[in-house]
Amino acid sequence: MKIAKTYTSEVAKSLIDCNFFAKQAFYEVEQSIKNNVTLHHNIFILNNSAKNCNGVVPVKEKCYEILEEQFHWFREKPLVYFQDDAQKGGPIDVYKEFGSDTDIFKVGLEFETGNISSAHRSLNKLCVGIKKQELNMAILMMPVKRMSFYLTDRVSNYEELEPYFLLLDNVPFIVFGFDAEEYSPDAPILPKGKDGMSPRTIRKWQSVH
Amino acid sequence: MKIAKTYTSEVAKSLIDCNFFAKQAFYEVEQSIKNNVTLHHNIFILNNSAKNCNGVVPVKEKCYEILEEQFHWFREKPLVYFQDDAQKGGPIDVYKEFGSDTDIFKVGLEFETGNISSAHRSLNKLCVGIKKQELNMAILMMPVKRMSFYLTDRVSNYEELEPYFLLLDNVPFIVFGFDAEEYSPDAPILPKGKDGMSPRTIRKWQSVH
Numbered sequence: 001m002k003i004a005k006t007y008t009s010e011v012a013k014s015l016i017d018c019n020f021f022a023k024q025a026f027y028e029v030e031q032s033i034k035n036n037v038t039l040h041h042n043i044f045i046l047n048n049s050a051k052n053c054n055g056v057v058p059v060k061e062k063c064y065e066i067l068e069e070q071f072h073w074f075r076e077k078p079l080v081y082f083q084d085d086a087q088k089g090g091p092i093d094v095y096k097e098f099g100s101d102t103d104i105f106k107v108g109l110e111f112e113t114g115n116i117s118s119a120h121r122s123l124n125k126l127c128v129g130i131k132k133q134e135l136n137m138a139i140l141m142m143p144v145k146r147m148s149f150y151l152t153d154r155v156s157n158y159e160e161l162e163p164y165f166l167l168l169d170n171v172p173f174i175v176f177g178f179d180a181e182e183y184s185p186d187a188p189i190l191p192k193g194k195d196g197m198s199p200r201t202i203r204k205w206q207s208v209h
Numbered sequence: 210m211k212i213a214k215t216y217t218s219e220v221a222k223s224l225i226d227c228n229f230f231a232k233q234a235f236y237e238v239e240q241s242i243k244n245n246v247t248l249h250h251n252i253f254i255l256n257n258s259a260k261n262c263n264g265v266v267p268v269k270e271k272c273y274e275i276l277e278e279q280f281h282w283f284r285e286k287p288l289v290y291f292q293d294d295a296q297k298g299g300p301i302d303v304y305k306e307f308g309s310d311t312d313i314f315k316v317g318l319e320f321e322t323g324n325i326s327s328a329h330r331s332l333n334k335l336c337v338g339i340k341k342q343e344l345n346m347a348i349l350m351m352p353v354k355r356m357s358f359y360l361t362d363r364v365s366n367y368e369e370l371e372p373y374f375l376l377l378d379n380v381p382f383i384v385f386g387f388d389a390e391e392y393s394p395d396a397p398i399l400p401k402g403k404d405g406m407s408p409r410t411i412r413k414w415q416s417v418h
Contacts, residue, residue, distance in 0.1 A: 081372070082372065087369060088369075088372040089372060089373075114326070115326070116330065117323070117324070117326035117327045117329065117330045118326045120326065120329040120332075120333050121325065121326045121329040123329075123333070124329050124332070124333070124373050124376060127376055128372065128373060128375065128376065131375055131376060132375075160296060160297075163290070163291060163297040163298065163337065164298075164333050164337060166337065166340055166341075167333060167336055167337065167340060
């Protein structure tokens with residue numbers, strides 16, 4: 001896929017400019033989008049035969065797989081602040097600690113597959129992680145409006161959340177809006193839900209780390 | 210009803226201490242909760258015959274009615290920032306401008322009746338209003354957990370959102386968690402949705418104001 005739109009807060013820009021780990025995290029997430037391609041192609045071609053015809057989960061899973069397998073990110077990192085109380089907030093979807101014990105840079109990422117309200121919750125969860133210093137940088141990725149039209153009904157898109165990015169001005173926060181490179185009615189339809197997903201063992205965060 | 214829990218950010222506390230309009234707004238919203246009582250009683254008695262047996266909308270409507278009729282608040286004030294684009298964000302539920310042309314103090318309020326994701330969206334919408342200086346103070350009101358158990362399924366409660374209040378530290382923001390004074394299986398069941406609501410003309414905000 002390609003990165004069609006990016007929001008990088010001023011704080012995140014400074015971090016990326018002067019901190020190698022921030023720059024590397026940005027690069028790895030960028031790669032997880034760019035390397036998410038259609039089988040036997042070097043670009044992502046989305047079926048556009050009907051509104052909402054594709055599931056969004058396979059798109060997400062592929063990005064996560066790249067982050068886990070190529071770049072060694074972990075899945076489902078709970079925030080200590082929530083004290084394992086799922087009612088307060090679920091784990092961070094994807095997480096990586098850059099650097100070593102004495103100089104750790106912690107990055108949390110969420111790929112938003114829910115509706116717009118749910119996107120607000122993800123955004124606030126990541127902000128809580130930053131505020132409690134459990135994250136040094138937060139990244140949200142979501143489809144742009146053009147692409148979301150052909151994905152699961154009501155999945156939120158970059159443009160919908162964009163009017164709220166001004167709340168992130170002082171937070172080390174990045175939002176990627178991704179898009180397919182091409183659209184074609186002949187491209188394979190992406191299954192909805194977990195149907196058709198090949199079983200895969202995720203690299204879950206263990207508290208021993 | 211009674212106010213069981215309150216979050217008042219430090220900024221809001223200072224405002225209430227030194228600004229008469231802020232203090233008055235706080236008082237009026239407090240009154241809209243305290244004066245929301247069961248017919249022929251001076252307290253609010255909630256039917257507790259079954260989980261989720263009452264609708265939340267009548268509770269909300271009564272608070273709004275008090276704010277409109279007793280204290281002259283307006284309904285449905287759009288944020289100029291959203292440029293009437295409902296996709297970006299709906300209007301502020303209840304709104305009042307205190308003071309005069311030269312010294313206006315603008316307060317926005319939302320009574321949250323949606324699920325927890327929706328509560329995050331309301332919170333962010335109010336924060337955008339503050340950030341864009343279209344609001345000088347923001348107030349959110351929601352039932353506490355004990356009360357929400359007997360209200361519409363999945364309606365969000367104060368305790369659920371509470372872990373996120375730290376995001377409001379630097380925002381002039383107040384959250385009221387209200388509760389019924391008494392619970393009884395003999396109290397009238399509050400209808401769900403708009404059923405059984407007497408028709409009422411709301412004091413809608415007009416752009417001429």
